[in-house]
Amino acid sequence: MAAVGNSVPRKDGIGKATGRAVYADDIVMPGMLHGRTIRSTIPHGRIRSVNVVGDVPGLIVVDHYDIPGRNVVDLIEQDQPFLVERDVRHLAEPILLLAHEDRDVLNAVRVEIDYEELEPVFDPERSQGILKAIDIVKGDVETALADADFIVEGTYRTGHQEHVYIEPNVVVAMPEKDGIAVFGSLQCPFYVLKALKSLLGASAHIRVVQTETGGGFGGKEEYPSMIAGHATLLALKSGRPVKILYDRVEDMIATTKRHPSIVRHRTGVMRDGRIVAMDVGVLLDGGAYSTLSPVVLSRGCIHAAGAYRCDNTRIRGRAVATNTPPNGAFRGFGAPQTEFAVEVHIERIAEELGMDPVSLRELNALRPGDTTATGQVMGTDCSAHIVLEEAVRRTDFRAKREQYRGTNRSIGLALFFHGAGFTGSGERHLNSKARIDLTERGVRIAVGSTEIGQGTRTMHAQIVADALAIPYEDVEVAQPDTTVVADSGPTVASRTCMVVGKILEQCAMEMKERLGGMSPSDYHAKHGGFSVLRKYEPPGWIEWDDHTYRRDAYATYAWGCDVVEIEMDPDTLEVRPVKVTAVQEFGRPIHPALARGQIEGGTAQGLGYALLEHVVMRNGGMANAQLTNYIIPTTLDTPELDIVMLENPYAGGPFGAKGLGELPVDGPAPAVVNAIRHFGIDLREIPAIPEHLVTCASR
Amino acid sequence: MRFTLNGVATNVDAHPMSRLLDVVREECQLTGTKEGCGEGECGACTVLVDGDPVCSCLVPLAQVEGAEVVTIEGLGDDHPLQHAFMNEVGAQCGICTPGMIMAALSLDPDASIDDIKVALSGNLCRCTGYSAIYRAIMKARRQ
Numbered sequence: 154m155a156a157v158g159n160s161v162p163r164k165d166g167i168g169k170a171t172g173r174a175v176y177a178d179d180i181v182m183p184g185m186l187h188g189r190t191i192r193s194t195i196p197h198g199r200i201r202s203v204n205v206v207g208d209v210p211g212l213i214v215v216d217h218y219d220i221p222g223r224n225v226v227d228l229i230e231q232d233q234p235f236l237v238e239r240d241v242r243h244l245a246e247p248i249l250l251l252a253h254e255d256r257d258v259l260n261a262v263r264v265e266i267d268y269e270e271l272e273p274v275f276d277p278e279r280s281q282g283i284l285k286a287i288d289i290v291k292g293d294v295e296t297a298l299a300d301a302d303f304i305v306e307g308t309y310r311t312g313h314q315e316h317v318y319i320e321p322n323v324v325v326a327m328p329e330k331d332g333i334a335v336f337g338s339l340q341c342p343f344y345v346l347k348a349l350k351s352l353l354g355a356s357a358h359i360r361v362v363q364t365e366t367g368g369g370f371g372g373k374e375e376y377p378s379m380i381a382g383h384a385t386l387l388a389l390k391s392g393r394p395v396k397i398l399y400d401r402v403e404d405m406i407a408t409t410k411r412h413p414s415i416v417r418h419r420t421g422v423m424r425d426g427r428i429v430a431m432d433v434g435v436l437l438d439g440g441a442y443s444t445l446s447p448v449v450l451s452r453g454c455i456h457a458a459g460a461y462r463c464d465n466t467r468i469r470g471r472a473v474a475t476n477t478p479p480n481g482a483f484r485g486f487g488a489p490q491t492e493f494a495v496e497v498h499i500e501r502i503a504e505e506l507g508m509d510p511v512s513l514r515e516l517n518a519l520r521p522g523d524t525t526a527t528g529q530v531m532g533t534d535c536s537a538h539i540v541l542e543e544a545v546r547r548t549d550f551r552a553k554r555e556q557y558r559g560t561n562r563s564i565g566l567a568l569f570f571h572g573a574g575f576t577g578s579g580e581r582h583l584n585s586k587a588r589i590d591l592t593e594r595g596v597r598i599a600v601g602s603t604e605i606g607q608g609t610r611t612m613h614a615q616i617v618a619d620a621l622a623i624p625y626e627d628v629e630v631a632q633p634d635t636t637v638v639a640d641s642g643p644t645v646a647s648r649t650c651m652v653v654g655k656i657l658e659q660c661a662m663e664m665k666e667r668l669g670g671m672s673p674s675d676y677h678a679k680h681g682g683f684s685v686l687r688k689y690e691p692p693g694w695i696e697w698d699d700h701t702y703r704r705d706a707y708a709t710y711a712w713g714c715d716v717v718e719i720e721m722d723p724d725t726l727e728v729r730p731v732k733v734t735a736v737q738e739f740g741r742p743i744h745p746a747l748a749r750g751q752i753e754g755g756t757a758q759g760l761g762y763a764l765l766e767h768v769v770m771r772n773g774g775m776a777n778a779q780l781t782n783y784i785i786p787t788t789l790d791t792p793e794l795d796i797v798m799l800e801n802p803y804a805g806g807p808f809g810a811k812g813l814g815e816l817p818v819d820g821p822a823p824a825v826v827n828a829i830r831h832f833g834i835d836l837r838e839i840p841a842i843p844e845h846l847v848t849c850a851s852r
Numbered sequence: 853m854r855f856t857l858n859g860v861a862t863n864v865d866a867h868p869m870s871r872l873l874d875v876v877r878e879e880c881q882l883t884g885t886k887e888g889c890g891e892g893e894c895g896a897c898t899v900l901v902d903g904d905p906v907c908s909c910l911v912p913l914a915q916v917e918g919a920e921v922v923t924i925e926g927l928g929d930d931h932p933l934q935h936a937f938m939n940e941v942g943a944q945c946g947i948c949t950p951g952m953i954m955a956a957l958s959l960d961p962d963a964s965i966d967d968i969k970v971a972l973s974g975n976l977c978r979c980t981g982y983s984a985i986y987r988a989i990m991k992a993r994r995q
Contacts, residue, residue, distance in 0.1 A: 166938030169946030172884020172924035176947065179883035317978050319888040319896055320947040367886070367947025368978050401889040606945030606979045746941045750984050754944065757981030780893035780976070788969040788982050 156615035156625040157808045160746035164610040164630055168365070177323040177338045177364040178398055185325070186213065187256045188387045188397035191249035191264045192407060193241040196476040196773030197273035200239055203249055206263040213391040215250040220352060220386065226378050227351035228344070233442035233479065235352060235382045241268065243441035243478045244774035245407040247379070252387040252395050273476035273773055277438040278415065282474030284439045285447035287454045289526050289702045292465035297430035301421025305502045309418070309494035310838035311822070313768035314411035314761075315775070316483060317785045320367020321404040324377060326384035327394040332358025333385050339377035340369045341643035343601050346635045348378035349385060363633040369605040370758070371482030374645055375444055376408045405778035409481030410768060412437040412449055412472070416457065416494035421465075426508050426516045431526075433457045435470040435491055440479035446472040449480075451576050453487025455527060455706045456819075459495035460537045460570045461514075462523040477773045482645060484755065485818040488571055489762065496567040496823030497837060500830055510827070511545050514568050529705045534803050534811070536712040536738040541568050543797060544714035544736040553718070554831065561723055562731070565828025566716045569819040572707030573812025574648040577697040580689060580708070585642035587656035588686040589617060589664060595627030595673045596664070598657060599684075600641035602649045603633050607814055608747035609649050615743055616654045616807045620661030623673060639686060647711070647812025650743060652689055654807040660685040692805045709803045711739040711811045715756070715820035718792075719828045726843040726850065728829060730760055730792040733821065738799040740811035745798065748813060752796045755817025761786045763822035767840045855916045857882075858926030868914035873897045875913050876923055884924035884950045888976070895975030898951035899923045905955045907974070924950035932992040933957065942988030944979035951975055956989050965990075 168174035205214055217224050217236040224238065225231040237248045248266065253259035274280050298304060324337035333353070339345060342361040349359045361381070366373060380397050387395040399407070414437050421430030435457050439446035454470035499517075503510040518537040524530050544566060545551065553564045574580050590597045598617055604610045614628040621628075631638055641653045664685045668676050696704040716734040721727070735756050742748035765784045769776040777783045784790075802809025822839050829836050829846070836849045854863045857880060864879050876882050876899065885908060888896035892907040899908045900922040901915075927934060933953050936942065943949040952975050959971050968989055969982075977985060 160941070162938060163941065163943070165946065166941075166943060167929065167934075169943040169949050170934035170937045170953070171927075171929040172882075172950040173929075174946055175883075176886070178887070179877075181878075317976075318945070318947075319894055319976060319978055320886065320945070321888070366945065367888075368945040370978070401891070608941075608944070746984070750941050750944055750980055753981035753983045754977075754979045755981075758978070779891060780889045781891060785976060785978060786981075787974075787976060788972045791982050794981055794983050 156618045157743050160744055161611065161615060161625050163608060164614060165604060174365040176320060176367055177325055177336055180325050180336055180364065182327060182394040185394040185396055186252040186254050186387065186391055187259050188384055188395045189251045189259050190247050190383060191251065193237065193244060193246040193248055195241060195268050195270055196244045198241050198268040198270040200237060200241060201267040201269055204265045206265060209258065209262055211253055212262060213252040213387055215386045215390050219390055222354040223351045225351060226382065227348050228375055228444060229447055230443040233444065235379065243476050245478055247383065250383050250387050252391055275475055275477060275773055277436055277473050277475055280473035280475055284443050284472040284474055285450050287450055287470040287702060289454055289468040291526055291528055294430050294432050294465045294467040297465035298421040298432065301429050302424045303422045303505060304419060305422060305505050306419045307498050307501055307837060309416045309497055311414045311490045311493055312840060313413050314483060314766050315405055315768055315783055316370045316372030318368030318370060318372055321399045321401055322373065322377060322380055322408060323396065323398040324380045324384045325394060325396045326381065326388035328388050328392055329360065333388060334360040334362065335381045335385060336362045336364050337377050337381055338366045338373060339363055340373045340603050340605055340645065342633050342635050343640045344375060344643055345378045345381045348382060352382045352385065361635045363603045366603060366605045370484045371486065371645065372409060374482040374643065376481065401780060402778045405783065406775050407478060409444065409479055411483035412439065412480040412487065412490065414490035416491055418494060418498040420498065420502060422502055422506065426506055426513050428461060428463050428517045430465040431458050431463045433468045435468065437472040438475050438480065439472040440475060440477045442479045444479045444481045448576065449487040453491045455572065455576065456488040457491035457495060458526040459492060459499065460519050460568050461517045462519050466526040468526055477770065484758065485815045489819050489822065492569045492819045493822045493839065496569065497826050500827045511550060514541055518568060527706045528703050534709050534801055536799065536801050537568060537570065539799060540712045540714040540736045540738055543799065544716050544734060547736065547797065548716040548734050550716055562718065562720050563828040563831040564716065564718045565824045565831060566714060567820045567823035567827060568714050570710045570712050571647065571816040571819055572710050574652050574708055575646050577706055578699055580652060580691050583642045585653060585656065585689045586639040586686055587641045587653055587660055588639040588684055589657065589660045590684045591664065591673050591677055591682045593674060593677050595623060596621060597629045597631055599631045599638040600653055601633050601638050602641045602653045603644040605644065607751060608744060609644065612650055612743040612747060613654060613657055616658050617661045620658045621665050627673065647814045650810050651806040651812045654810065656687050656689050658807040660687050708805050709811050711737065711813055711816040713737040713816050713820050715824040717821060717824040717828050719825060721832060726846040728764055728841055730764065730825065732793045732795065734795040735817060735820065736797040736799060737816060738801050739813040739816060740803040740806050741800050741809035742798055743808060743810050748798060749796050751813050752817045753794050756794055756821055757786050757791050759818045759821030763825040763839050764841055765790065767842055853913050853917055855918060856920045858922055866913055868912060870913045871909055872911040872913055872916055873908040876908060882923050882925045886947050886950060888947065895955060896948050896951045898954040898975060900954055900957065905958050924954060932995050936988040936992035940984050940988040940991055942980065942985045948975060948977045952977065952985060961993055
């Protein structure tokens with residue numbers, strides 16, 4: 154039986170269902186110390202003095218003077234220190250590290266820090282610090298706006314979103330002969346390796362191992378490098394293993410979140426509904442350091458014109474610095490913000506024209522042969538119309554919209570897309586590698602791509618099994634350990650199946666040829682083992698200019714249309730989702746049950762973003778950093794989810810697969826807000842909590 | 853402090869106000885029970901005390917004196933719910949799974965989907981949107 158296309162048992166299913174799977178906090182080592190991070194209590198200022206109160210026997214203290222290499226978390230820019238030297242740029246910034254074998258003693262230690270406080274900047278619109286600027290220009294926007302029958306303008310806002318992986322961050326660092334080993338809950342072991350090389354010096358012997366990881370969603374893309382650095386410093390100073398485990402409050406206050414956004418649209422439309430000019434301004438609040446803001450902005454801008462054709466488009470993007478904890482990667486990576494704005498704006502255009510919102514989308518949605526804002530020509534893998542028609546048909550959208558008019562029930566939709574893989578020339582620069590090893594028992598996959606719940610191990614094994622024509626059970630997957638596996642690039646950007654899976658498919662095809670018809674175990678018995686290592690070859694037709702932001706931003710896109718039915722309490726203005734229909738096309742599912750799980754889970758996260766998840770910022774820090782008052786969807790908040798997976802195989806992916814992981818988060822928020830609009834409420838921001846709705850309703 | 857853990861008489865020498873969660877994970881070295889929030893909101897640390905699902909992060913050790921405590925390890929590895937969670941992909945990242953299974957154990961055999969939702973409303977899952985968890989529980993009960 155073919156593995157691909159069937160919902161074979163997860164490789165990690167038994168460990169997770171029995172509680173035997175080993176997560177980083179389950180690791181206990183002899184002589185292990187617990188680590189603690191002392192953080193700034195002001196959002197902006199300079200440190201005058203740091204004083205550990207009293208004499209605590211056995212206490213290990215680390216400050217920036219203990220750093221043997223460079224005091225920067227090496228990512229895109231080198232601006233963020235592991236430990237503050239003098240300048241504090243945000244609340245909860247790491248200043249000092251402590252370790253002790255007794256957690257209670259450790260937590261009782263007091264540290265006094267004297268600051269000279271400086272005026273903080275919290276409002277991104279007032280920030281002077283530009284982290285990244287992007288300008289995309291196609292055609293002549295000003296002339297087209299002047300010639301348009303109507304101009305529709307609007308400003309749309311989205312707030313922070315907290316990842317709430319159920320396992321908080323945790324890293325264990327252990328001194329090894331001539332070096333250090335780090336075990337952690339993380340998405341990108343080779344990012345951590347790069348950051349630790351900068352911290353310790355290039356000659357240091359460093360091993361980074363990903364343990365079972367209790368959710369990531371982007372939240373464990375870059376921040377674990379910081380924690381790994383801290384644990385490493387404490388381990389090297391003490392000569393003992395050190396575990397740093399964040400509790401929920403620390404995790405929420407100190408680590409990254411989804412970038413808040415302010416997106417402005419000015420759109421020229423003809424009387425018949427044709428969109429002739431789109432002028433878009435995207436502002437992202439990056440927080441105090443760059444982290445991944447440049448590339449989040451990039452993806453956000455490329456998706457900012459939505460799934461629509463427009464000959465004259467200008468997108469001006471800025472990510473700016475504020476004195477708040479840095480924002481970073483979160484599933485969707487800038488696209489949920491900009492697609493929220495454009496999809497609510499499209500709904501408003503339909504309203505202004507007195508046009509049915511489906512018809513407006515039908516008229517303007519991308520078709521094969523059309524070009525995107527960057528001038529990328531859509532191929533037959535463009536499914537905007539296909540998902541839209543199916544979602545409208547399946548939900549009987551137009552009839553329900555009429556039927557619900559004047560009731561406390563409503564229905565709304567959103568059309569969206571998501572580019573798979575790194576943006577532009579990213580995959581070429583990454584130059585990812587994958588390896589498979591022939592073993593006694595079969596084949597072992599050795600890649601740095603991590604299993605964080607989405608099913609990496611399982612679907613990679615399916616791809617390799619079928620490409621080799623061997624049983625799925627004969628394929629094992631190595632634990633990501635940077636001294637063992639090939640650097641297949643970070644586990645981000647909806648690339649693990651489409652990009653890394655493709656390299657693995659090619660490895661397997663090469664191995665199959667060398668086996669010459671023998672089974673792996675027979676070959677191994679006769680000739681011994683061998684490995685096949687290959688690099689990613691992006692499709693030859695991809696052209697991208699990093700300076701002008703022109704041409705092929707992504708190798709392909711996945712497409713979705715969400716229809717959300719809601720009920721609103723007329724007294725409290727609480728909005729309850731009743732049903733979501735998610736129609737999504739992502740090439741072909743390798744594992745239908747895993748793919749369905751990605752859509753269901755991503756849709757629920759998107760509903761939380763739309764309706765519940767409100768990060769309250771006070772004095773530059775999260776004021777509701779607890780699960781008691783930062784609310785994510787529970788069983789009772791999550792409605793019936795009707796998932797439709799449409800196939801349109803993509804030749805560049807393994808077995809026709811495109812990337813899927815992020816797509817489902819892009820749709821729910823605009824669909825919810827468009828449903829709320831149908832009540833006559835002019836809402837232009839999320840979360841759509843009653844406190845926001847009441848100001849719109851009374852407008 | 854004496855109690856029964858997964859059917860075995862257990863005597864733990866720990867502070868009576870120690871969290872049951874820490875006692876189970878650290879003193880008894882049963883790490884299948886997970887900590888997600890430490891304030892009783894996420895349910896990842898759910899265990900059964902005398903048959904009732906509780907958040908072990910909120911239960912002081914003193915409160916289980918003489919009680920029957922069951923953790924995920926107490927189910928062995930062949931329980932219908934475990935098979936169903938594996939086969940229906942009710943577990944993605946897996947960190948909520950032990951608590952989710954422990955909470956599901958207390959459901960009546962004829963519980964409706966709404967009953968299931970209420971019973972699991974104290975257990976947060978960030979990966980699945982819960983649908984696959986319902987499918988797993990429904991399937992386990994048909995067996």
